[in-house]
Amino acid sequence: NAGVTQTPKFRVLKTGQSMTLLCAQDMNHEYMYWYRQDPGMGLRLIHYSVGEGTTAKGEVPDGYNVSRLKKQNFLLGLESAAPSQTSVYFCASSPRAGASTDTQYFGPGTRLTVL
Amino acid sequence: TQLLEQSPQFLSIQEGENLTVYCNSSSVFSSLQWYRQEPGEGPVLLVTVVTGGEVKKLKRLTFQFGDARKDSSLHITAAQPGDTGLYLCAAPPPGTYKYIFGTGTRLKVLA
Numbered sequence: 001n002a003g004v005t006q007t008p009k010f011r012v013l014k015t016g017q018s019m020t021l022l023c024a025q026d027m028n029h030e031y032m033y034w035y036r037q038d039p040g041m042g043l044r045l046i047h048y049s050v051g052e053g054t055t056a057k058g059e060v061p062d063g064y065n066v067s068r069l070k071k072q073n074f075l076l077g078l079e080s081a082a083p084s085q086t087s088v089y090f091c092a093s094s095p096r097a098g099a100s101t102d103t104q105y106f107g108p109g110t111r112l113t114v115l
Numbered sequence: 116t117q118l119l120e121q122s123p124q125f126l127s128i129q130e131g132e133n134l135t136v137y138c139n140s141s142s143v144f145s146s147l148q149w150y151r152q153e154p155g156e157g158p159v160l161l162v163t164v165v166t167g168g169e170v171k172k173l174k175r176l177t178f179q180f181g182d183a184r185k186d187s188s189l190h191i192t193a194a195q196p197g198d199t200g201l202y203l204c205a206a207p208p209p210g211t212y213k214y215i216f217g218t219g220t221r222l223k224v225l226a
Contacts, residue, residue, distance in 0.1 A: 031212065033213070040218060042119075042121075042203060042216040042217055045213055045215070048212075090157050092157070104148075104158075106158050108155070109156070109157055
């Protein structure tokens with residue numbers, strides 16, 4: 001099993017450009033999450049999904065959109081990138097629905113710089 | 116807004132020393148998790164605590180959940196350079212299927 005994979009690993013964008021980050025998991029997990037990590041601020045939840053075809057907003061959803069067309073994939077889109085979106089983005093997945101003690105499995109991260 | 120505050124923010128110690136890091140909140144949680152993150156990688160779960168007062172041990176790491184389920188501590192005995200990393204606590208706000216994360220404690224253990 002590859003676990004949780006993210007592409008790309010690094011990306012540099014200019015202000016106003018758009019891009020999509022792809023997260024894939026091969027563990028048949030129901031839940032998937034997108035976080036951003038900034039120095040001194042821990043991990044902040046952007047959007048999450050409780051199953052195929054569903055999405056919900058997290059703490060910091062503005063400027064991002066997501067889609068979960070297939071159970072194994074969770075896409076994060078930036079329509080018009082801003083320097084404030086420079087960050088490291090992590091995707092995570094967890095197995096069952098509704099169990100707060102579930103383990104979240106994280107991908108290796110995508111380092112995004114917006115100039 | 117429910118927050119998880121971690122202290123200290125940074126900690127640099129010599130190999131063999133003991134240390135304790137804390138995760139505090141004004142909210143009550145049904146469970147709390149501790150993760151460790153190494154540079155260039157995603158966080159990895161160390162432990163989940165679910166019962167007030169619960170103590171769990173993972174080799175030299177001891178985790179405790181506060182009696183009121185508002186706080187938690189992580190104690191490392193005889194720290195080693197391999198313990199170096201960012202330690203994060205995380206908990207699900209009541210009635211939700213998502214997690215909030217603390218700001219993290221960055222630990223460096225010097226050989």
